[in-house]
Amino acid sequence: MQAGNAHYRLAKDLPSTIPIFPLEGALLLPGGRMPLNIFEPRYLQMVDEAIAGSRLIGVIQPSLDGALRGDGEPELCNVGCAGRIIAFSESGDGRYLISLQGVCRFRIAHELTVKTPFRQCKPAPFLADLDEDQADNEIDRPSLLKAFRAYLQANDLEADWESVSRAENAMLVNALSMMAPYGPAEKQALLEAADLKTRAETLIAITEMALARENEDFGSSLQ
Numbered sequence: 001m002q003a004g005n006a007h008y009r010l011a012k013d014l015p016s017t018i019p020i021f022p023l024e025g026a027l028l029l030p031g032g033r034m035p036l037n038i039f040e041p042r043y044l045q046m047v048d049e050a051i052a053g054s055r056l057i058g059v060i061q062p063s064l065d066g067a068l069r070g071d072g073e074p075e076l077c078n079v080g081c082a083g084r085i086i087a088f089s090e091s092g093d094g095r096y097l098i099s100l101q102g103v104c105r106f107r108i109a110h111e112l113t114v115k116t117p118f119r120q121c122k123p124a125p126f127l128a129d130l131d132e133d134q135a136d137n138e139i140d141r142p143s144l145l146k147a148f149r150a151y152l153q154a155n156d157l158e159a160d161w162e163s164v165s166r167a168e169n170a171m172l173v174n175a176l177s178m179m180a181p182y183g184p185a186e187k188q189a190l191l192e193a194a195d196l197k198t199r200a201e202t203l204i205a206i207t208e209m210a211l212a213r214e215n216e217d218f219g220s221s222l223q
Contacts, residue, residue, distance in 0.1 A: 026061060
């Protein structure tokens with residue numbers, strides 16, 4: 001189990017409904033931390049009610065094709081990640097500054113008809129995400145680090161390699177996936193990867209494709 005998930009070991013530890021926070025380009029994974037700046041009134045209310053209840057919020061992307069419902073709200077991807085509010089402060093100008101820690105992914109079993117201004121759903125949790133014995137020894141750590149280092153160098157970006165070297169494989173894969181500057185489709189692919197090994201392989205493949213595109217663009221600019 002990822003650090004911070006001690007509250008959640010079995011399906012019964014999770015609530016039967018959770019509020020939904022649609023967020024394009026966002027990727028929250030089990031054990032990962034996501035800071036959020038909340039300012040819309042309906043989501044301020046969402047945070048209030050979450051803190052008073054389970055402290056869980058479901059982060060999910062709007063549908064990748066941009067489809068809208070009849071009420072103008074976006075259709076949603078089918079898979080998101082539930083995060084627990086682990087830090088909360090008020091900005092003084094009406095905003096909330098919160099941090100979520102990923103607990104487990106979920107599939108929307110069905111969206112509820114609610115009177116709250118924010119959306120809610122019945123989640124079907126990915127119970128494997130709660131398994132503290134998740135095997136991470138199949139991760140090709142050298143290939144993962146090689147690809148990510150090459151991407152950072154190509155884009156003049158820096159990383160805290162000391163922290164990276166200390167991170168366990170599971171935390172490393174999820175942290176690199178969350179910080180990777182890729183688009184909504186790539187983020188969703190990383191989220192929906194079947195397991196850590198598949199997520200690591202997906203991240204390597206996406207990174208290598210991004211590097212190949214950059215090399216092609218660089219070659220074209222020289223012609």
